[in-house]
Amino acid sequence: MERVRWGVVGPGRIAAKVVQDFVHLPEAEVVAVASRSAERAAAFAAAHGIARAHGSYRAIVEDDAVDVLYIATPHPQHRAVALAALAAGKAVLVEKAFTVTPAATREIAALAAEKGVFAMEAMWTRFQPAVVRMRDLLADGAIGEVRSVQGELGVHAPTDPEDRYYNPAVGGGALFDLTVYPISFAQMVLGTPDTVQAHGLLSASGVDVEEAVLLGWADGRTASLFTSLRCATPGQMRVYGTGGWIDVLPRFHHPDTVVVHRTGRDAEEVTAPHTGGGYVHELREVTEGLLAGRTESAVMPLADTVAVQDVMGAVADRIGLVPQEGPEDL
Ligand SMILES: NC(=O)c1ccc[n+]([C@@H]2O[C@H](COP(=O)([O-])OP(=O)(O)OC[C@H]3O[C@@H](n4cnc5c(N)ncnc54)[C@H](OP(=O)(O)O)[C@@H]3O)[C@@H](O)[C@H]2O)c1
Structure with missing residues (x-):
């Protein structure tokens, strides 16, 4: 792999900001975007000069021209996409909060380890x-x-x-x-x-x-x-x-x-x-990690993501919040 080919899942507010930072990362390119709607995918692709627009998340998971998915759906909707991507051998950069339950984070971390595929939480703070x-x-x-x-x-x-x-x-x-x-x-x-x-x-x-x-x-x-x-x-x-x-x-x-x-x-x-909007630093961590054949970031390891999710799970318990993961299917 000489150049890392990125796909964007969930073309919302943060995705529109993050894709602009790829201009600072010559080793990477956004080649595809997926929305739950073909129209929204096409509009995002046109606005950001992205070649391929998919009208379902399943389609980008199955797109062989994509190495890594940046998952920018709402947090309860991260789990299903991340698991499907890892199962298909695609690396993932998952927006914070990684999931809304510690169990789902463990599930994703376990699958990444089993498949030997790179996975990281997009906690951009650690890379500033x-x-x-x-x-x-x-x-x-x-x-x-x-x-x-x-x-x-x-x-x-x-x-x-x-x-x-x-x-x-x-x-x-x-x-x-x-x-x-x-x-x-x-x-x-x-x-x-x-x-x-x-x-x-x-x-x-x-x-x-x-x-x-x-x-x-x-x-x-x-x-x-x-x-x-x-x-x-x-x-x-x-x-x-x-x-x-x-x-x-x-x-x-x-x-x-x-x-x-x-x-x-x-x-x-x-x-x-920071450079650009401040997202390029985390994007570089993933891109360089993939080019070097790594499966994790040393700066934002999955063990830290699990630890943070455990704390958030305990906070939810203490204040009476009952978070629910989103649907299993894409
Ligand atoms: N790092 C940061 O600075 C930062 C800042 C803001 C947000 N975030 C994180 O990024 C994620 C997305 O936040 P956002 O502000 O970009 O959200 P947003 O503007 O609402 O966009 C989320 C996108 O996810 C897709 N989606 C999938 N399932 C959905 C559902 N059930 N309901 C609504 N949208 C759904 C939608 O795209 P389609 O329907 O077109 O597929 C939507 O455009 C969150 O996890 C958030 O915490 C990070």
Whole structure:
């Protein structure tokens, strides 16, 4: 394989942004798109200069001209496409939240392992250059021993029951759209937590509107996180260590700048902007992984995705949310 041929599944809002970043990735090309409607597939293909338009997800899974699928359907609709793609030997990049139940994530991870096919969660935060710099700073001991993470992510979303945010059938609620980011960030910095506490509010439609999550580690480390579909918040993350702290400036899930505060020293600003819309970094990880014959990302391994989904499953239990995966069939 010299050039990786991508297919897009679910031509919605995020897919339209992500495909624009392929211009920064000469080793990859978007060759196909699939929608549940032939008209929507054709319109997306025309708008983005994509050669092949499929009027069903099954058709792109069976398209031999495609190596890897970028799955950008709503979260409960990820599972069926990912399983079908892996069964057909196609690699997958699955939007966050990977699934809405830990069981479905395990199922996908198990099939990827069985087939020896690359699979990764599209958690773009982990590939942002500023976040990569922050991980290096933490590994170098810039703020000593890391003890805690504190952050928030909120939007003032319209309370429209038809909107994806408030519709349980498409995985609505704060947990899978917003809370996944601070949970994944905390898991990246501190590892997999030992305890999960949460308190939140459900809407009349049964989705979570806002919540606070407290993660605990047996050695006393903590993460305290707040997310909301009602309150617009800065979207900042702070990492505390025994020798100072690092601010990840808003919005922390795709930051350009982190500020290192070493105890007793002047603050140091580290700026490392992303390329394009910020999606090219995760696209490069998958593309290079496939070209190198890898089956997983070391930066966003499936074990971390499983750990994050387990935390989200525990949060759902604590706040009374009952997520349902979408239909089995494509
Ligand atoms: N990384 C990021 O920055 C980011 C940002 C936003 C969203 N996301 C993630 O990307 C995924 C999609 O979000 P989005 O905002 O792009 O959603 P969206 O605009 O609603 O688009 C989702 C697409 O999925 C398809 N689809 C398949 N089954 C569907 C169903 N039952 N109901 C509605 N649409 C269905 C639709 O295309 P067809 O019907 O034409 O096939 C639709 O256009 C979510 O998992 C979300 O968390 C990631």
